Amino acid sequence: MSDTIAHAPLRWPVNGQSLPPKIEQDVKDYLARSPMPPEREREFRERVREIYERILYSPEEPVGVVTAQSLSEPATQMTMRTYHFAGTAGIQVTLGLPRMLEIFDARKDPRTPTMKVYIKKEYQTLDHVKRIAENIKDIRAKDVISSVLIDMTDVLVKCRLNLPKLQSLEVDPERLSKLLKIRNTAVTVEGDALMVRPKKKDITVLHKLKYTVLESHVKGIKDISQVVVSKEDGEWVINTLGSNLKKVFELEGVDYTRTRSNNIFEVYDVLGIEAGREAIVRETAFTMDEQGLVIDVRYILLLADTMCVEGGIKPIGRYGISGQKASPLVRASFEETKKHITAAAVKGERDPFVGTVENIMVNQVAPIGTGAYELVGRIPGKK
Amino acid sequence: MKDKADIYFNGKRIGEAAQPDLYVANVRKKRRMGLLSIQLNAVYYPEFREVRISTDAGRVRRPLIIVENGKSRLTEAVRAKVDAGQADWSFLVAHGIVEYLDAEEEENALVALREDQIGKDHTHVEIDPISLLGLSAGLIPYPEYNRGDRINYGAKMVGQSIGVPTGNYLLRTDTKFNALAYPQVPLVETKTSKVLSEFPEGQNIVIAVGCYDGYNMEDAVILNKSSIQRGLARSFYFRTYETLKKRYWGGQEDAIQIPEPGIKGFRGEDAYKDLDADGIINPMSFVTSDSVLVGKISPLRFLTTEEFASDIENKRETSVTIKHGERGLVDTIFISETTDADQLFKIRIRDARQPELGDKFASRHGQKGVVGLLVNQEDMPFTGRGVVPDIIFNPHAIPSRMTIGQLLEIIAAKTGALNGETVDASAFDHMKDEDIRKLLKRLGFRDDGKEVLYDGRTGKAFTVRIYVGISFYMKLDHMVTDKIHARSRGPVTLLTKQPTEGRAKRGGLRIGEMEQQCLIGHGAALTLKERFDSDKAFMPVCTKCGMIATHDVAKNRTFCSICKESSIQWVETSYAFKLTLDEIKSMGVYPNVQVEEL
Numbered sequence: 001m002s003d004t005i006a007h008a009p010l011r012w013p014v015n016g017q018s019l020p021p022k023i024e025q026d027v028k029d030y031l032a033r034s035p036m037p038p039e040r041e042r043e044f045r046e047r048v049r050e051i052y053e054r055i056l057y058s059p060e061e062p063v064g065v066v067t068a069q070s071l072s073e074p075a076t077q078m079t080m081r082t083y084h085f086a087g088t089a090g091i092q093v094t095l096g097l098p099r100m101l102e103i104f105d106a107r108k109d110p111r112t113p114t115m116k117v118y119i120k121k122e123y124q125t126l127d128h129v130k131r132i133a134e135n136i137k138d139i140r141a142k143d144v145i146s147s148v149l150i151d152m153t154d155v156l157v158k159c160r161l162n163l164p165k166l167q168s169l170e171v172d173p174e175r176l177s178k179l180l181k182i183r184n185t186a187v188t189v190e191g192d193a194l195m196v197r198p199k200k201k202d203i204t205v206l207h208k209l210k211y212t213v214l215e216s217h218v219k220g221i222k223d224i225s226q227v228v229v230s231k232e233d234g235e236w237v238i239n240t241l242g243s244n245l246k247k248v249f250e251l252e253g254v255d256y257t258r259t260r261s262n263n264i265f266e267v268y269d270v271l272g273i274e275a276g277r278e279a280i281v282r283e284t285a286f287t288m289d290e291q292g293l294v295i296d297v298r299y300i301l302l303l304a305d306t307m308c309v310e311g312g313i314k315p316i317g318r319y320g321i322s323g324q325k326a327s328p329l330v331r332a333s334f335e336e337t338k339k340h341i342t343a344a345a346v347k348g349e350r351d352p353f354v355g356t357v358e359n360i361m362v363n364q365v366a367p368i369g370t371g372a373y374e375l376v377g378r379i380p381g382k383k
Numbered sequence: 384m385k386d387k388a389d390i391y392f393n394g395k396r397i398g399e400a401a402q403p404d405l406y407v408a409n410v411r412k413k414r415r416m417g418l419l420s421i422q423l424n425a426v427y428y429p430e431f432r433e434v435r436i437s438t439d440a441g442r443v444r445r446p447l448i449i450v451e452n453g454k455s456r457l458t459e460a461v462r463a464k465v466d467a468g469q470a471d472w473s474f475l476v477a478h479g480i481v482e483y484l485d486a487e488e489e490e491n492a493l494v495a496l497r498e499d500q501i502g503k504d505h506t507h508v509e510i511d512p513i514s515l516l517g518l519s520a521g522l523i524p525y526p527e528y529n530r531g532d533r534i535n536y537g538a539k540m541v542g543q544s545i546g547v548p549t550g551n552y553l554l555r556t557d558t559k560f561n562a563l564a565y566p567q568v569p570l571v572e573t574k575t576s577k578v579l580s581e582f583p584e585g586q587n588i589v590i591a592v593g594c595y596d597g598y599n600m601e602d603a604v605i606l607n608k609s610s611i612q613r614g615l616a617r618s619f620y621f622r623t624y625e626t627l628k629k630r631y632w633g634g635q636e637d638a639i640q641i642p643e644p645g646i647k648g649f650r651g652e653d654a655y656k657d658l659d660a661d662g663i664i665n666p667m668s669f670v671t672s673d674s675v676l677v678g679k680i681s682p683l684r685f686l687t688t689e690e691f692a693s694d695i696e697n698k699r700e701t702s703v704t705i706k707h708g709e710r711g712l713v714d715t716i717f718i719s720e721t722t723d724a725d726q727l728f729k730i731r732i733r734d735a736r737q738p739e740l741g742d743k744f745a746s747r748h749g750q751k752g753v754v755g756l757l758v759n760q761e762d763m764p765f766t767g768r769g770v771v772p773d774i775i776f777n778p779h780a781i782p783s784r785m786t787i788g789q790l791l792e793i794i795a796a797k798t799g800a801l802n803g804e805t806v807d808a809s810a811f812d813h814m815k816d817e818d819i820r821k822l823l824k825r826l827g828f829r830d831d832g833k834e835v836l837y838d839g840r841t842g843k844a845f846t847v848r849i850y851v852g853i854s855f856y857m858k859l860d861h862m863v864t865d866k867i868h869a870r871s872r873g874p875v876t877l878l879t880k881q882p883t884e885g886r887a888k889r890g891g892l893r894i895g896e897m898e899q900q901c902l903i904g905h906g907a908a909l910t911l912k913e914r915f916d917s918d919k920a921f922m923p924v925c926t927k928c929g930m931i932a933t934h935d936v937a938k939n940r941t942f943c944s945i946c947k948e949s950s951i952q953w954v955e956t957s958y959a960f961k962l963t964l965d966e967i968k969s970m971g972v973y974p975n976v977q978v979e980e981l
Contacts, residue, residue, distance in 0.1 A: 069901075345972040345973070350977075363912060363956055363960065366908045368906060368908055369905065
């Protein structure tokens with residue numbers, strides 16, 4: 001425990017600056033706006049530094065607990081408020097408490113994945129952007145078919161194509177037979193008729209086949225059900241419902257340096273853990289902000305860091321942070337007590353009692369705050 | 384869309400109707416003619432095209448007068464019959480003048496509030512506007528001037544009021560009940576409260592709407608101490624304790640007597656000093672927590688062999704004692720016998736309770752508050768006529784809750800008090816507010832109910848005029864004496880050695896998980912440890928095998944029963960952790976405690 005004393009408080013100056021760059025800049029801006037004599041200026045700077053140092057967390061202050069409290073208090077407010085929004089019309093994006101749970105539980109498939117696709121400067125015309133949007137939207141066979149018929153005698157599914165629609169989508173009817181990839185079938189197109197024949201002549205599969213045909217992918221990026229082109233801050237952007245970053249990045253004209261997704265796991269898969277961490281922060285901050293709740297970003301940063309330290313995205317809870325703590329006693333005290341105790345017994349785990357919770361369990365002084373320090377002295381005459 | 388409507392009878396589909404409107408009308412007609420049970424209700428839901436007929440139990444139903452072709456079936460002729468005593472309620476029901484509707488059939492009904500409001504579409508008319516409200520809500524004056532939720536709260540609080548519980552409560556032995564010392568009929572009455580005039584639930588008191596040094600902030604009220612000393616809101620709390628003189632197998636029986644020393648569980652001579660020679664306490668004795676009411680000894684259980692039967696050491700003390708935290712005078716003693724011919728003793732304790740700081744009061748408009756200050760009469764504000772209010776009520780309680788009915792009640796009661804008569808304030812059916820004000824003016828007061836008040840401490844007039852009048856106030860069954868609780872040392876639970884929970888068990892207030900997190904958040908590690916010292920324990924640990932060792936107090940020897948050695952360290956932990964170690968051991972897991980020198 002005595003080596004905790006070695007933690008000297010981390011303070012500026014770093015790189016010769018007396019304050020962090022942002023605050024330094026703010027001070028400069030303020031002084032530029034309202035100049036003051038050098039004597040006053042020095043006093044002013046001194047005062048800023050004092051205030052800055054006062055608001056720094058002290059060494060051994062339990063920031064984790066404060067973070068948890070600072071995040072969960074507004075979350076309880078959210079629970080009480082969420083029900084008021086039930087049944088509101090509009091594009092449904094998961095928000096509020098359900099969204100927070102999604103983020104913190106690190107769910108692989110969020111309920112409403114969305115993307116904001118930015119377009120490169122050279123392509124900033126409505127025509128270009130619309131074409132890109134068309135290439136993003138998932139077109140299924142049902143979107144270009146006007147009627148379907150099951151032909152039992154010839155054992156095939158016969159569809160009537162909506163030719164004008166196909167034309168507007170720039171899909172050649174002839175090419176459609178190649179675009180539709182349906183297993184164990186032969187697809188042919190004659191005029192406005194699309195015929196799908198199963199390779200085995202079996203009428204029992206026809207009914208099922210009808211739906212497979214209707215749902216089969218024709219064009220665009222899979223699972224992106226809606227695209228909305230709009231002008232935001234003077235440039236055209238595409239908002240989508242459904243997310244697939246990898247495919248979108250491959251499209252010509254897409255600005256892949258700024259394009260975003262709200263699917264945290266996808267961001268992590270495509271762009272790496274740092275981007276994943278950033279996505280967690282953004283999404284949490286957005287959800288809180290949307291509900292009109294204000295919390296300091298640093299709490300969210302700490303949380304995101306905790307979730308990402310190991311290079312992957314770990315959920316908070318049983319299968320993540322709480323369930324993977326070092327101390328077997330702490331894990332047992334959280335959830336699944338029996339499992340953790342037996343597992344610890346089988347491995348012969350040793351609990352070094354260095355954490356807070358374990359020490360509270362055995363009613364010892366926890367090494368946190370005032371308990372992190374010990375008096376070290378030498379009694380005269382004794383070795 | 385279905386072309387025919389489904390018919391459900393008590394939830395079971397029984398058929399279809401091509402013209403469901405007509406079908407339901409027919410069913411109702413037959414019910415009114417007495418061909419179908421009056422407990423049957425039928426409803427048609429056009430949006431689902433479903434007819435539902437119910438005859439099952441558990442539906443809330445209420446009576447309404449039937450209206451046909453814009454005319455009430457309760458005609459002058461029928462009224463005359465009722466007045467002459469030739470027709471009673473069952474006559475009205477049997478002749479299809481009144482019928483009961485359940486919640487579903489009400490969906491198809493259009494009910495007029497009063498007979499003069501009947502239009503061509505109405506199907507029913509209320510017997511009286513007040514029948515819209517139930518028993519408790521019916522007691523609220525001017526309810527239509529209050530917001531709906533306040534009526535709900537008000538009705539709920541009427542149910543908690545201390546008044547006259549029953550007409551014969553002095554002869555009853557209910558486990559516990561409260562009774563008001565000087566109950567009054569409300570000055571502002573409703574039709575319901577007139578019916579219940581023998582069971583009033585509060586008192587008419589002089590109310591001033593104002594502040595007094597902030598002691599009535601946040602819904603608190605200030606009471607006139609002198610009024611209390613004259614008996615305002617004084618109530619009695621009764622509790623009945625009972626015991627049986629049982630007879631057991633083998634001819635043994637309980638004995639009602641003053642227990643002798645040596646009996647198992649003997650409480651000491653002092654505990655029995657109030658008991659009479661027969662072992663029962665004398666009426667009018669003052670008793671407090673753990674006082675003995677009836678001295679009783681019982682034979683030890685499972686020990687019926689004759690050789691021990693008369694041995695005094697094989698009896699145990701089973702006296703009846705007062706519950707912890709309660710007190711009072713012995714009111715009445717009832718001695719009787721059960722159907723099994725065991726003697727039955729019931730002792731009723733009475734505790735007179737004056738209002739005190741923290742007792743809960745409420746008007747009938749959902750305006751509740753606790754007593755914040757008791758003020759002597761000489762320090763209370765007074766009017767020019769010398770009237771001193773009994774209660775000072777904070778004006779901030781009015782605007783957000785919008786209980787205008789309460790303001791009306793205050794001036795209506797004022798006119799009533801001046802005229803010497805009660806005022807009727809039944810729902811939708813009472814004197815208009817302008818008329819109340821006119822009446823007040825005629826009686827020599829300002830018509831807005833405001834008066835100049837003088838501060839009792841300084842004698843100076845307040846710069847604002849203050850709303851003064853009379854209001855009916857209820858003392859609610861939430862008194863501090865029943866709830867006050869504190870603990871320094873006290874009992875602990877057997878299993879964990881942690882303090883017990885709850886007032887009845889002299890329990891502590893738990894530092895829960897969230898409170899613990901707060902202490903951690905402040906970095907107060909030493910405070911945290913001190914808080915959790917309630918089950919502090921020392922356990923001997925064998926330094927060799929890491930198991931909890933044995934400490935033989937008699938021989939003053941500590942040793943490990945596994946290693947047979949005495950290399951023992953005493954370790955301070957919470958008892959709960961020692962228990963956890965024991966439980967882990969019971970799982971077959973070996974917790975090896977390794978002790979280091981600090």
